[in-house]
Amino acid sequence: MGRKAKYFTFEEKSAAARRHKASYARSEQGKIVRQAQNACAYAKCHGRRGPHNISGDLHDPRTSSLIRCSTFSLPDSYLFHQSLAGFDLIDQSDLLQWDKAPPYDSPAPPDSPEEDRFMQNLLDVMHGRHLRAERESHTHRTAMYSMGEISKVLKEIREVHQQLVTGLDELHARVSNLQACTRHKVMVECYRQWVA
Structure with a gap:
């Protein structure tokens, strides 16, 4: 057989x-x-490799700071994955304030183990929301690229990069003088990472 x-x-x-x-x-x-x-x-082997002056942008200290700030590991929690998937099981009504630039006007919570757990959960949910928005933006640009609108995609990416580099100085100035509670400091760092 x-x-x-x-x-x-x-x-x-x-x-x-x-x-x-x-x-x-x-x-x-x-x-x-x-x-x-x-x-x-x-x-x-013999194709054009593109212009050589692009790599000069990476030597800009603001750009290297931007890259360093944007490279971080993401959580692997249940809340992160639920938020990333966009499920409506998570109450996201109070999260809009954390999408804005600091300073935050919410009252400082008391230091407690419950606050630490809440802060970690909030951070996981915010990372999931931001990654979902980033993926949607990537999908939009991929669709534009597939339709042949390469110049529009490149223009959009250049504009976003320029806004990030110029806005980074203002954000650092805000953050350096910020007197805030632990939750606000953690959320400022989360905001700075996702802006980068």
Whole structure:
């Protein structure tokens, strides 16, 4: 109850594979595939690599600060995933104040273990909301790119980058003079990470 072996030794199997490869290389389909692979390899090796002055932007201290601030690990909690999925099971009525730039005008909560847990849950939900918004923006730009509106996408990305770099100085000035409670400081850091 099994299949009959086509080749009994490894040498027979290797010889058959070589014969098949040689016959495929001589066939019309093999020639077409090989030409396409060669053209792709040539374009990759000899293609234009773009302008060389773009990398100069990365040496700007504000840009490197922006990159450093935006690279952080995301939580892996249940609330984060629920917020990321956009489920309506999470009460998001009080979250709009944390989407705005600091300072925050909510009263300072008392320091307690419950406050620490609430702050962690709030942080997880906000990270999920921001990542969902970022993915929606990425999907929108991908759709625009697919429709051939490359110049609009590039213009939009340049405008957003310029706003971020110029707004980063103002945000740092606000944050450096901020006298706030622990929750506000944590939410300021969350806001700064997602703005970056």
